[in-house]
Amino acid sequence: MNDTSIIALYWKRDERAVKETDKKYGKLCYRLADNILKRREDAEECVNDTYQRVWDSIPDDRPDHFTAYICQIVKRLAISRYRHDTASKRRYDAYLPxxxxxxxxxxxxxxxxxxxxxxxxxxxxxxxxxxxxxxxxxxxxxxxxxxxxxxxxxxxxxxxxxxxxxxxxxxxxxxxxxxxxxxxx
Amino acid sequence: MTVEMFDNTVNGIRPELIEEAADIRPTTDRTRYAKYAAVAAVLAIGIIGWALWPHNDAPISTAPHTPAAVSEPRIETTVSVPEETTTAPTTVSETEEISYLIPQPPQSSSNEILFSSDEVTVEICPPAAVPMICESIMEAQTREEFRQGIAAVADTVVKDVTEVRIVYGPKESPYTTYKTLYTVQILECYGNIPETDTIVVAVPDSSYEDMDDIPNFKVGDEALFFLRDTAALEKDPMDLKSYSGYYVMSPADIGVVKNDTVTVDSIISASPDEQVYANQSKVDLTFDDFRSKANDLLNK
CATH class of the missing domain: 1.10.10 (Arc Repressor Mutant, subunit A)
Structure with missing residues (x-):
């Protein structure tokens, strides 16, 4: 399914939207989250949070670049979670080269x-x-x-x-x- | 600026760039195994090719080579080969032995640049490896430099060629494509010059880096093809990208003259292996053709 159709499902509040998003972008989102969090459970949870966030934001959003849109959300959530989890001992962001x-x-x-x-x-x-x-x-x-x-x-x-x-x-x-x-x- | 701040700036790049990079899929196990199988095949046949190649004192065959004929005499007709073609290079190097195995153009012409210049180096590798190393292409930093490198050394003129077949590998599995390439390379290693006017050109599978550079040919189009740099293969035999070494480009793309082209007569999509082998004896691509044209271009 193409991005326009997926976004249309979100706008219709059709729950298939999440399923289609996962089908198309699940692996990409997981990998991005895992690159930052380095823990399977955390990464999976982050991806699920991302779907919730996308569900909450579309509508009103109608992103022109859905891939980038969803990746930005994953990345933001993953970094936020990483920083929260490592706040007391973190001296630097381990995922950064x-x-x-x-x-x-x-x-x-x-x-x-x-x-x-x-x-x-x-x-x-x-x-x-x-x-x-x-x-x-x-x-x-x-x-x-x-x-x-x-x-x-x-x-x-x-x-x-x-x-x-x-x-x-x-x-x-x-x-x-x-x-x-x-x-x- | 700190690394974290720089990371923020990279984070803000345009969404088109993020999407472009997202659209790359990891290698599947299937393609991975196909890669290994293709490499093994190339190496094995290359070694056999090396062993069977006629040495110094043997005439050079111009007969088409088929796998069944490997152990049989391959001489149907012979051509007169200048003495220089089997003369070892004056500079002793690791490639010396190979220079006996592969016909080389005469080195007597004062203007000829055979294997090196300030800008370009063309070397002969063992048959098991890919034959050409073009430093200028390998070292290209920009697309323009890459094209200039190509234009300098790599457009191949094959006279009297009237047909080009473009063989596309299936997108999901590059195996067929690689096998096609392997077929072409082995024939090159044997130095066969079949009595034919057909070229089988393998086009990299669509996951290849610069697919945008490959025009969509149709029957009747003029095309030229060339060898791309393949030096990485020597460093990493598993680097199968190196095998995607045959590009087909429109003449306008690298600015070569019209009569350096061939005409596309047929296009084969996702050719099955049998078809590739069926075409084996029709491949016409030799080192001499390549070197001859490279020298012409370098001396312009």
Missing amino acids: YDELAEVVSGKDDPEDAHIIAEMSDAISDWLMTESKRSRIMFVRRYWYYDTAEQIADMLHISPATVWSTLSRMRKRLKEYLQKEGYDI
Whole structure:
């Protein structure tokens, strides 16, 4: 079933909407949640919460990009849960690839940065569009979905070494691009 | 900026990009096993090919090769081969032995760039591996560089070819596609030049990275095909993406001249294995063709 039809079911308050959503996006949602939470039970619960959240928000929402819409909800819920569960002992977000991203950013906490995040997201999107489709997918799967190199390699039928080298080159190019665009990161 | 903040910026990328990346499915067990089977087949046949290849003192066969004829004399007609074709390269390297096995073009022409230049390196690998390594393609950082690399070394001219068959593998299982590729590669390794005007071209299955680059051909279209970089195979024999090495592109796509093209006469969808084997003797694609054209282009 296509996204438009699924959304139509939500608007009709037809419970098949949830079933169809699970059928189409269940695995994707689970994987994203699991990449963050690293626990099967938590990930499953997070996916169920996501369906509830989608049910509550459509209507009134009518998302143009349903996949991104649902993934954003999963991700937000999973991160929120992760931070709640690890609040007392967390020093850093374990799902984030710090070592890799440290190559791109300075690490300094500048309050001004918060204001430029939205703008920079657009810049990163623009830059991604200049990359090849395969590289783009690798980047997004690694840094948006938090997939491991092995998972990405498996999906794209390539070796993990290829994923690592491609991502490494992309990080360098991204840094250069952002600096060229005037971002002091 | 901190890593967490940067993560927030990545989180805000456009939904189209998130959706594009979501639309990739993990390898199924079936395709995984198919990959292993195809690799095993390629390696096994490659080794047999290597063992059966006529050495230094043997004439080079131009007869079509079929699996049944492997253990029989393969000489139907012979061609005159310049002495240089079986002369070992002056630089001793790991590929020296292979240079005896695979016919090479004459090295006497002063303008010819045979296997390397500042920009491009073309090497011969053992028959079990994929034959060409094109550094410029492998190192391409952008799509444009990739295309330039392709244009520099890889469009293949096969004279008198009047038919191209495009074999599509089924989407869910790339096995047929890989098998087709394997068939083509083995014939290359044997260096056969069949008396035929047909090329079987394997197109990567639709999960392949740059499917967008593959135009939808129809009968009557002009097309050209070329070998893509396959260096990764040497590093990781399980990296079957390397086998998806045959691209078919429209001439306009990489800007080559019109008479470098062939015409699509028929298109075979999801060809069963038997059909692939039936086409085996019709494959016409050789190292010499490739190298000859690559040298022409490099010397322009």
